[in-house]
Amino acid sequence: GENVEQHPSTxxxxxxxxxxxxxxxxxxxSNYFPWYKQELGKGPxxxxxxxxxxxxxxxxxxxxxxxxxxxxxxxxxTETQPEDSAxxxxxxxxxxxxxxxxxxxxxxxx
Amino acid sequence: xxxVTQTPKHLVMGMTNKKSLKCEQHMxxxxxxxxxxxxxxxPELMFVYSYEKLSINESVPSRFSPECPNSSLLNxxxHALQPEDSAxxxxxxxxxxxxxxxxxxxPGTRLTVL
Numbered sequence: 001g002e003n004v005e006q007h008p009s010t011x012x013x014x015x016x017x018x019x020x021x022x023x024x025x026x027x028x029x030s031n032y033f034p035w036y037k038q039e040l041g042k043g044p045x046x047x048x049x050x051x052x053x054x055x056x057x058x059x060x061x062x063x064x065x066x067x068x069x070x071x072x073x074x075x076x077x078t079e080t081q082p083e084d085s086a087x088x089x090x091x092x093x094x095x096x097x098x099x100x101x102x103x104x105x106x107x108x109x110x
Numbered sequence: 111x112x113x114v115t116q117t118p119k120h121l122v123m124g125m126t127n128k129k130s131l132k133c134e135q136h137m138x139x140x141x142x143x144x145x146x147x148x149x150x151x152x153p154e155l156m157f158v159y160s161y162e163k164l165s166i167n168e169s170v171p172s173r174f175s176p177e178c179p180n181s182s183l184l185n186x187x188x189h190a191l192q193p194e195d196s197a198x199x200x201x202x203x204x205x206x207x208x209x210x211x212x213x214x215x216x217p218g219t220r221l222t223v224l
Contacts, residue, residue: 034212043114043200043215044153089152096208097166100152 002027002094006101013080014109021104023090024072032093033073035064038103039086048075080108113137114216116201122222125191131219133184133201139214141207142184144176145200147218153200159184160207191223 003026013019025033031052036044050057050064050073057064061080066073077084085108091098114135123129133142141160145153158166159178173195175187184201198218204211 036215043217046212046214049212096158097155098213103150103152
């Protein structure tokens with residue numbers, strides 16, 4: 001079955017810097033890759049996603065890139081702000097299910 | 111409106127109690143999901159309902175019993191739980207199951223089993 005690995009597990013950046021979180025997946029049949037942000041005490045919030053027929057997608061300060069050949073995808077956050085501090089999960093689709101990475105705890109220091 | 115609501119927000123129960131978690135969405139989605147999330151871990155899929163029928167059960171113990179009364183509602187009935195079942199229980203919905211489609215999560219119910 002699908003296996004998703006996510007790195008790093010923790011990431012600390014200064015406000016205004018960029019943050020990059022990387023995920024790899026094992027099943028070449030996976031074709032949908034969402035990213036979720038989870039703040040303390042809340043449910044995961046879908047922030048951006050990408051499908052396998054696209055290499056890059058941007059939404060304001062957030063971008064996701066996908067390399068199907070290498071089977072990895074990344075989340076890029078530019079001009080980070082303290083409110084970006086949260087746990088971020090990547091996921092890959094498999095048979096109608098989402099397989100999640102282990103999460104990255106992002107801390108943005110003012 | 112991409113809102114999934116869950117009640118209650120918090121629940122404390124003893125091992126002999128019976129309780130239910132509720133989830134509701136009004137986005138016209140036909141697939142609904144229950145996940146369990148332990149602290150600092152990703153969500154783990156428990157059940158998937160598609161068009162009000164159970165389509166996936168991830169080998170969840172029978173002390174968890176899901177129910178989908180209609181296309182907008184999803185319940186999780188709890189009975190004889192163990193302390194290790196304490197977790198955040200998340201409900202999610204998507205337009206359909208089995209397709210490449212966005213899943214939207216609710217805020218979760220924080221369950222503590224004493």
